[in-house]
Each structure stands twice: as C-alpha cells, then as structure tokens.
Amino acid sequence: MSGFENLKALIVEDNAHMRSLLRALLNSVGVKDIAEASHGQAGLEALRERKSDLVLTDLVMKPMDGLEFTRHVRTHEKSPNPFVPIIMISGHTEKYRVEAARDAGVTEFLAKPITAHNLFARIAEIVERPRAFVRCDGYFGPDRRRHQNDDYSGPWRRQDDFQEVEPR
Amino acid sequence: MVKPRKPARKGVEMIAPDAYPQMMSRPQAARALLALRSHETAARAHLAMEAAIPPMRAAILQYVEDMERAGGDMKKQFEIAHEIRGFAETAGLLTTGRIADTLCRYMDDMERMGKSSDAAIVALHASAIARAARAEEDDVRTGEVVAAELAALVARRLSGAETA
Numbered sequence: 001m002s003g004f005e006n007l008k009a010l011i012v013e014d015n016a017h018m019r020s021l022l023r024a025l026l027n028s029v030g031v032k033d034i035a036e037a038s039h040g041q042a043g044l045e046a047l048r049e050r051k052s053d054l055v056l057t058d059l060v061m062k063p064m065d066g067l068e069f070t071r072h073v074r075t076h077e078k079s080p081n082p083f084v085p086i087i088m089i090s091g092h093t094e095k096y097r098v099e100a101a102r103d104a105g106v107t108e109f110l111a112k113p114i115t116a117h118n119l120f121a122r123i124a125e126i127v128e129r130p131r132a133f134v135r136c137d138g139y140f141g142p143d144r145r146r147h148q149n150d151d152y153s154g155p156w157r158r159q160d161d162f163q164e165v166e167p168r
Numbered sequence: 169m170v171k172p173r174k175p176a177r178k179g180v181e182m183i184a185p186d187a188y189p190q191m192m193s194r195p196q197a198a199r200a201l202l203a204l205r206s207h208e209t210a211a212r213a214h215l216a217m218e219a220a221i222p223p224m225r226a227a228i229l230q231y232v233e234d235m236e237r238a239g240g241d242m243k244k245q246f247e248i249a250h251e252i253r254g255f256a257e258t259a260g261l262l263t264t265g266r267i268a269d270t271l272c273r274y275m276d277d278m279e280r281m282g283k284s285s286d287a288a289i290v291a292l293h294a295s296a297i298a299r300a301a302r303a304e305e306d307d308v309r310t311g312e313v314v315a316a317e318l319a320a321l322v323a324r325r326l327s328g329a330e331t332a
Contacts, residue, residue: 002209003192003200017220017227018255024216029200029209053191060250083188091254091269094276113257113265116213120204127197127204130185137179 002030008050009034012043012057012069013089018114022056022089025116029123040064044072047080054123059090059101066090067104074105074141082140083133085126089114105141107131217258224259228252232298242290246275252297264300266315267293274322283329293318 009031013019019036026034035050037043039061046052055073059066066088074082088101091112101109108122131142192200203209231248238244249271256265271293278285296314 001199002203003196003198004203006196007192015251015254017224020223021216021220021255021258024220025213028212028216029203081189085191091250091272092276094273096280112254114255115258116210116217120209120213124201124204126191127200130190132185133183133188135181135183143182 004030005032007031007033007053009054009056010037010043010046010050010052011035012037012040012046012055012061012066014038014058014061018058018089021114022119025114025119026056028116029120040066040069040072043069047073047084048078051080052084054126055084055086057086057088057106059088059092059097066106067100070101070104070106070141087119087122087126089119102144103139105139107142221259224255225261228256228259228261228264228301232301235294236298240287242275242285242287245290245294246272246285249275249293249297252301256301261301263303263312263315264297266312267296267300267318270315270319270322271297274326277326278329281329286325289322289325292321 004026007030009026011019011022011026011034013022013036016038019038023034023036031054035046035052037046040057041064043055043057044064047055057066057069061069064072070086070088073079073084073086085107086105087108087110088106089110089112090097090101093111098109107126110118110122133141134143190197231252235245235248235252238248249268253265253268253272256262256268271290274289274293275285296318300314
C-alpha cells in the first residue's frame with residue numbers, strides 16, 4: 001500500500017503524449033484513478049463530475065488555459081474543491097509566467113522537460129508540507145510566501161513594514 | 169535586535185492546513201512519502217519514461233514537418249516550437265530541445281517588447297531544430313556549438329531590439 005491507492009488525480013494537458021507520460025508516472029507511484037482533460041474548460045467539467053484530490057495542469061491550452069482554469073477552481077462560487085492541490089507543468093518558464101501562475105493560485109510549478117524525480121518532489125512537497133491558504137482582496141490560494149523566519153533580524157524593507165508599525 | 173512579529177494585515181484571512189480537507193490522511197501521507205522516495209518507484213518511473221521515448225520522438229518528427237509546412241506563419245511556428253521544447257529533452261533530443269528553447273525565448277521576448285520577430289532568425293532556428301531532430305543520434309557536441317551560436321545571435325538581436 002503506497003498511500004496513493006485511493007487518490008483521484010486529474011491531468012489537464014492538451015498534448016496527448018504528455019498526458020500519457022504523466023499518467024504513467026502517476027501509475028508508477030501507485031495512483032490508479034486518473035481522469036484526463038485536454039483543456040481548462042474540459043478540466044472544470046471533469047472536476048465537477050468526479051472528485052479529484054490532485055490536479056496536474058499545463059499552462060498554455062485552448063480555449064481555456066491553465067491560469068484561467070486555476071483561478072476558476074480557486075475562486076468560483078461553484079468550484080467543487082477550491083483547496084485542491086494544483087501542480088502547473090509548463091515549458092514557459094519565464095519569470096513573469098511563473099509569477100502569473102503563482103498569483104492564479106497554483107500550489108507548485110514544474111518546468112518542462114519533466115523528470116520523474118522533479119514531479120515526485122513536487123508531490124512530496126504537497127504531502128509533507130501542506131500550505132496555509134490565504135483569502136484577501138484579489139487572491140485566494142496557497143500562501144505565496146514559502147518561508148517565514150520569525151527570528152529575522154535584518155532591515156525592514158517592505159513598504160508595508162512601516163505602515164503597520166504601531167505609532168509611539 | 170529582533171524584529172517584532174508583524175500584525176496580521178487587515179482583511180487577510182489565513183486558513184491553516186488542518187482547517188481544510190487535505191489530499192490524504194496523515195498515515196497515508198507517511199506511506200506516500202516512503203513510496204515517492206523508494207527505489208521501486210524510481211525503477212517503475214524510469215521504465216515509464218523509457219517507454220515514452222519512441223512515441224515522443226515520432227511526435228517531434230511530426231511537429232518538425234508541421235513547422236516546415238508552417239513556413240512564414242511565425243505564430244504557428246512559435247506554438248510548434250513550444251510543443252517541441254516541452255518534451256524534446258524527455259525524448260532524449262537534448263539539442264533539439266535547447267534550440268527550440270532559444271527560439272521560444274526569443275519570440276516571447278520580442279512579443280513582450282511589442283516587436284515582430286525576425287523571420288530569418290525564426291527560419292534559422294526552425295532549420296536547426298529539424299536537422300537536430302532528424303539526426304539519428306543526438307550529436308551533442310555539434311549541437312551544442314550550433315545552439316550556442318544561435319543563442320548568441322538571439323542575444324545580440326534582443327539587445328539591439330531593446331535599445332532601438
């Protein structure tokens with residue numbers, strides 16, 4: 001028993017070869033129940049039809065891309081599970097695209113080319129260190145700050161550091 | 169001096185991991201981590217990756233043909249280059265993937281600057297991608313030289329586009 005035998009996964013990816021590879025990699029760790037969709041809209045329908053515990057999604061797809069799909073999952077009032085872990089897998093690794101993915105609410109970002117090691121590391125991160133969720137104006141999703149050092153003693157550099165200091 | 173903890177920002181709700189449904193229970197998570205890090209899983213995953221190579225290589229050759237047919241349609245060529253970049257390296261075509269990556273980054277940067285890509289540069293990359301993908305063996309040494317020269321050409325053109 002691997003711990004994954006009851007897990008339901010959803011792969012949202014427009015490339016059939018990548019879907020096939022991702023399915024095979026998930027199978028190799030023990031995930032058996034895997035649904036597939038070839039774009040974001042189909043992914044949303046798959047999520048509504050069947051509970052999913054883990055979502056792997058591509059970024060660039062038509063007609064609905066991975067960003068819109070993620071935002072919909074996180075924020076739509078009829079979303080079946082706004083907290084579902086989402087791993088975005090993309091060859092578009094430019095900084096602004098990764099930041100867009102983060103701001104849409106993805107849990108992890110995995111750059112193509114895929115390796116089993118990297119995919120399993122992202123899944124392990126989700127299993128081992130589940131992240132708090134944040135709800136605020138304009139964002140709902142995993143806490144975008146990865147690390148918080150309570151013993152930080154360096155200079156205060158954020159604009160809001162000064163706005164939030166209690167007046168003396 | 170230790171910085172005092174910042175107060176929570178107004179209007180921000182933090183939802184701790186134990187306050188929402190998790191992917192799996194804690195006992196399952198412990199087993200899952202062992203499975204993810206086991207040699208048996210790594211061996212099965214390796215076989216899965218190996219099995220994926222032949223169909224992926226065939227798909228890349230099809231993409232190369234599509235790219236050649238796309239001719240001067242640079243939007244279409246960008247889309248195809250992106251697909252090739254996505255899994256050429258997984259298919260063992262390192263040089264092909266690297267050249268496709270350079271082309272994607274060039275076209276992406278030009279688009280962000282609101283400028284048109286140079287058709288000659290795109291054609292040069294498309295040709296190099298095709299030659300690298302069709303080589304019977306991935307000729308890494310030659311490929312690295314070609315990829316490096318193309319990357320240097322793109323860097324010069326991007327630098328020129330930024331200052332223009």
